[in-house]
Amino acid sequence: MIDRYTLPAMGRIWTEEHKFSTWLKVELAACEAWGELGQIPGKSLTKIKRSAKFNIKRINEIEKTVDHDVIAFLTSVAENVGPDSRFIHMGMTSSDVVDTSLSLIMRDAADIIISDLDESIKILKKSAKKYKDTVIMGRSHGVHAEPMTFGLKFALWMKEMERNKARMEAALNNINVGKFSGAVGTYSNIDPKVEEIACKKLGLLPAPISTQVIQRDRHAEYMSTLALIGATLEKMALEIRGLQKTEIGEVEEPFKKGQKGSSAMPHKKNPITCERVCGLARILRANAMVAMENVALWHERDISHSSTERTLLPDSTILTDYMLQKMNYVIDNLVVYPEKMKQNIEKSQGLTFSQRLLLALIGKGLTREQAYQLVQP
Numbered sequence: 001m002i003d004r005y006t007l008p009a010m011g012r013i014w015t016e017e018h019k020f021s022t023w024l025k026v027e028l029a030a031c032e033a034w035g036e037l038g039q040i041p042g043k044s045l046t047k048i049k050r051s052a053k054f055n056i057k058r059i060n061e062i063e064k065t066v067d068h069d070v071i072a073f074l075t076s077v078a079e080n081v082g083p084d085s086r087f088i089h090m091g092m093t094s095s096d097v098v099d100t101s102l103s104l105i106m107r108d109a110a111d112i113i114i115s116d117l118d119e120s121i122k123i124l125k126k127s128a129k130k131y132k133d134t135v136i137m138g139r140s141h142g143v144h145a146e147p148m149t150f151g152l153k154f155a156l157w158m159k160e161m162e163r164n165k166a167r168m169e170a171a172l173n174n175i176n177v178g179k180f181s182g183a184v185g186t187y188s189n190i191d192p193k194v195e196e197i198a199c200k201k202l203g204l205l206p207a208p209i210s211t212q213v214i215q216r217d218r219h220a221e222y223m224s225t226l227a228l229i230g231a232t233l234e235k236m237a238l239e240i241r242g243l244q245k246t247e248i249g250e251v252e253e254p255f256k257k258g259q260k261g262s263s264a265m266p267h268k269k270n271p272i273t274c275e276r277v278c279g280l281a282r283i284l285r286a287n288a289m290v291a292m293e294n295v296a297l298w299h300e301r302d303i304s305h306s307s308t309e310r311t312l313l314p315d316s317t318i319l320t321d322y323m324l325q326k327m328n329y330v331i332d333n334l335v336v337y338p339e340k341m342k343q344n345i346e347k348s349q350g351l352t353f354s355q356r357l358l359l360a361l362i363g364k365g366l367t368r369e370q371a372y373q374l375v376q377p
Contacts, residue, residue, distance in 0.1 A: 091190030237274035
């Protein structure tokens, strides 16, 4: 068995134990709200807060019979609390617990990703300054266009990462909501003040309106943002892969001591990390598409979204965290060959200055068409 404490921070967020701990946190916030409204006796509330706990093995045993994870969880908690457990989950429906808890977990995951983005922006800014005077051939359609600086590439990526950070912060704000509105969201058996008080205790905003579930456009925005971050990382990785081709040879991703590139060819140094990032970006895009499909549910709810989210959300946040850390390492340790950049520029033998010549001829009075006809041959 893997010790959960050996997992990276993002991995711990998605463990079963953390999920149930967050469910319990949501249930206790509701109990405290009911207590403030005078609907749970102080003695009972004290007992609940002191004794409420769960056992994952016991939850799994109960679920084999009831086939309902929230009921299995509540039963496990009730076994520890005793008669006062009648006040737990009062007026609530399963999605009040599951969706509000999920918002808390997604918020924690977003905080980690935003921290990764901050590190990425910092590294890209440093690289932009480091290579601001390093001249490289700019290419369009893969063909020599005009010279530029290598630092400009990093500055471009840095600004894109800043936009990704702004998107992630916006997605975080939109997922930072909870609901305690009961079945189909009508507050028929729960006081709206419970939602207001409990959400405040959890650091969430009450969803302005909900059905039995928090609406999935919020989750789709979050997942789309992860896909966009993945697309930016793929863009960076693809450029490095292209510049690492033997025929170009201007950069290499870091290749550590003792690393081997091929079982057959000892000379090989392959951009495996960048290739890995390009592949994983496809998963983020595919998962974002599923999140879009989750927006439309039957009537006030079904659970077609639930099964997919158990995979989508952990996988996509863990992948995004992993991809950001890997690319941050690659960029920060990129091997750069300025002399090879210079050699590649010289291969065009000055042809890349054709626009300068074109404009000079236009400046002497020729029409653009006349100048183009003279320069192109």
